[in-house]
Amino acid sequence: MVSRDRLRGSRVRSDKRLRRWILRKAGAAGVLVLLIIWSGAVVAAAAPLGTPVLRAPAGEYQELMVPSGMGPIEVQVQWAARGGGSALYVLDGLRAPRDHSQWVSDTDVLRHFAGDDITLVFPVGGHSSFYADWYRPSSTNGQATTYKWETFLTEELPAFLARYGVSRTDNAIVGASMGGGAALTLAAHHRDQFRFAGSFSGFVNPTFPMWNEAVRAAMWDEGRFNVDDMWGPAGDPAWTRHDPTVQAELLRGLPMYISAGNGVPGLPDVPYGAGNTVNAMGLEAMAMTAARIFGDRVASLGIAARVDIGNGTHTWPYWDRAIATARPMILDALGAG
Incomplete structure (x- = not known):
């Protein structure tokens, strides 16, 4: 949740070079060609509902602009290696950048799933959103648009991807930190869409006493967001709805x-420096407590779930390790192994 943002790695994308070449050579006509080829909104609107649109070659990487009630949302995609329809949605943490997913820049997730017949879907943005539908825009930072991330991830984005041949029902969802609890929440309330859910260092019990104040402090620190505009004050039903531990029965x-770490730093923490590491230790201690509470809750209900507690802090290298561990489970759940 507080891990240091890194600059996105230099990825050579031939479509961007071709885009610039067309603009130079064809002027206004080139703009029209680009709209037809690359604008997901234009292409999707032109195609009959349910008709798959030609997409990038199997296994390739692409960036899409997806229309939504919040405005256009960038979505980074690595298409299934053999054209399969299964998809894995991968959610960012609290510091989600506006221009890329940190999963793409800070982990080897693309390489982990290279060759697998599953499309990786990385929504870009969602800074301090908990990937939820908010009551209203944040009143403390001048936010103009109400976050409606649940609507985007479970209605608008699946409908858009369906026109590219991606299934609306054969999906998995995972996330780190803020995205971890959100992944379980979305899966709980949208069982028709998700067949697997994973939380890596997620805060999966936000109604635990006083943890709502920890969420409040974190969101204020990360962008001056007001948690009351998201889920209301403590005790509001929205807090219960977004608590995977309380909603565990829906995950049966x-x-x-x-997964979570125990807060003990290791070699992966060295590049982050002492200050960030101390902060990451404290956050991971909370995530570990939440994971244990969740594990105890599902065990008491007789609900199966794999819960791993190991060494590590609240840092991207450990989440890279977690998604690699989860990979066989994801492929198996989606029948994409």
Whole structure:
């Protein structure tokens, strides 16, 4: 949740070079060609509902602009290696950048799933959103648009991707930190869409006494967001709805992987420096407590879930390790192994 943002790695994308070449050579005509080829909104609107649109070659990487009630949302995609329809949605943490997913820049997730017949879907943005539908825009930072991330991830984005041949029902969802609890919440309330859910260092019990104030402090620190505009004050039903531990019964029968560290730093923490590491230790201690509470809750209900607690802090290298561990489970749940 507080891990240091890194600059996105230099990825050579031939479509961007071709885009610039067309603009230079064809002027206004080139703009029209680009709209037809690259604008997901234009292409999707032109195609009959349910008709798959030609997409990038199997296994390739692409960036899409997806229309939504919040405005256009960038979505980074690595298409299934053999054209399969299964998809894995991968959610960012609290510091989600506006121009890329940190999963793409800060982990080897693309390489982990290279060759797998599953499309990786990385929504870009969601800074301090908990990937939820908010009551209203944040009143403390001048936010103009109400976050409606649940609507985007479960209605608008699946409908858009369906026109590219991606299934609306054969999906998995995972996330780190803020995205971890959100992944379980979205899966709980949208069982028709998700067949697997994973939380890596997620805060999966936000109604635990006083943890709502920890969420409040974190969101204020990360962008001056007001948690009351998201889920209301403590005790509002929205807090209960977005608490995977409370909603555990809705997850019955869903394959799940929950991981957290014990707050003990290791070699992966060295590049982050002492200050960030101390902060990451404290956050991971909270995530570990939440993971254990969740594990105890599902065990008491007889609900199966894999819960792993190991060494590590609240830092991207450990989440890279977690998604690599989860990979066989994800492929198995989606029948894409």
